Amino acid sequence: MGGTCESPAAASVILIRGGRPLSGEVLISGAKNAALPAIFASLLTPEPVWLGNVPHLTDVETALELIRALGKRVRWEEHWLVIEQDAPPSDTPPRELVQRMRASFLCLGPILARKGRARVPLPGGCPIGARPVDLHLKGLAALGAKIEMHGGQVVAEAQELRGEEVRLNYPSVGATEQLLLAGALAQGETTVLNPAREPEVEDLGRLLSAIGAEVSWRRDRVVIRGREELSGARHRVIPDRIEAGTYLLAAAAVGGKVRVRGVVPQHLQALLVKLHEAALEVNQGQDWVQVVAEGRPQALKVETGPYPGFPTDLQPPLVSALTLAEGESVVRETVFENRFGHVEGLVRMGADIRRQGQGLVVRGVEKLVGARVIAPDLRAG
Structure with missing residues (x-):
């Protein structure tokens, strides 16, 4: 379901100082x-x-x-x-x-x-x-x-x-x-x-x-x-599985230990399977999921699709995490033909990404660098 999109002139500016792992627990909002x-x-x-x-x-x-x-x-x-x-x-x-x-x-x-x-x-x-x-x-x-x-x-x-x-x-x-x-x-x-x-x-x-x-x-x-x-x-209203997945992928990208609470783990299974494949430690309870990332994730092959497939709304943050993975990842987008607005900004930050048909080939790099970028849509931000 689409969200509100603001023009760059009207949008807020977010300053992020990176270079450190994430640690903590987040109570997830309603979806x-x-x-x-x-x-x-x-x-x-x-x-x-x-x-x-x-x-x-x-x-x-x-x-x-x-x-x-x-x-x-x-x-x-x-x-x-x-x-x-x-x-x-x-x-x-x-x-x-x-x-x-x-x-x-x-x-x-x-x-x-x-x-x-x-x-x-x-x-x-x-x-x-x-x-x-x-x-x-x-x-x-x-x-x-x-x-x-x-x-x-x-x-x-x-x-x-x-x-x-x-x-x-x-x-x-x-x-x-x-x-x-x-x-x-x-x-x-x-x-x-x-x-x-x-x-x-x-x-x-x-x-x-x-x-x-x-x-x-x-x-x-x-x-x-x-x-x-x-x-x-x-x-x-049920918890927001996309918000939860975004926090878990942030931990996968930069390392650390992040727990999301107030979730339905079953709703996150497509993502959790891929986090396991990426060699990350994933733990879960009745209403929480935790990811521990102590090194770079491993490269993945991922295809988005309708539930219970991998959610298209998590494709942009997944690609962000894979820019720092070990090896070459392939991500195929089958839901929206133009959901690649995040690529330009990631490339400006040093990512190695190329378009291949209705998907992306992402070759992991050791680090990204800060840059001024624009979030062209809700999830690309």
């Missing part, structure tokens, strides 16, 4: 990519929705600003985000907010399902590749929506959405979430074949079940039985 769909799921019901473990991030504030514009009232009560109905729901979110953050497009399904009509601008997001919304629109059309495009805006109408079987030709996270959200108020059962199985998608399914829909996962499909009306609920 942004689970919190955002949960926030938009609140549009499905007039009843209060309480969300716990929601991270305080710019993208979260954008999502809250958007649902306020659609008729919700938002408040923080201790460690809970409380979302309540404040005004009759609107069917048109502000263009500026949707174009500020790609995940805002997830409001389409809930608005359409509850109001029978939605007018949502096409989304913005980070420039890491073509991420069309055609799977979202085809899926909603299969549920009975009439969809037209007018001036960069999706206009969708449906007196009543009907559950149908929808096959995705790619396990898209966004399209799966969109169909789950719309299916929660659709008549009958909606079956999504070849769905995304990322932990954040399954977390959305748990929230939808909590507010009254029935979501069940099977080997190659997810089935959601809709309801005419949905209730409120309390739901705690």
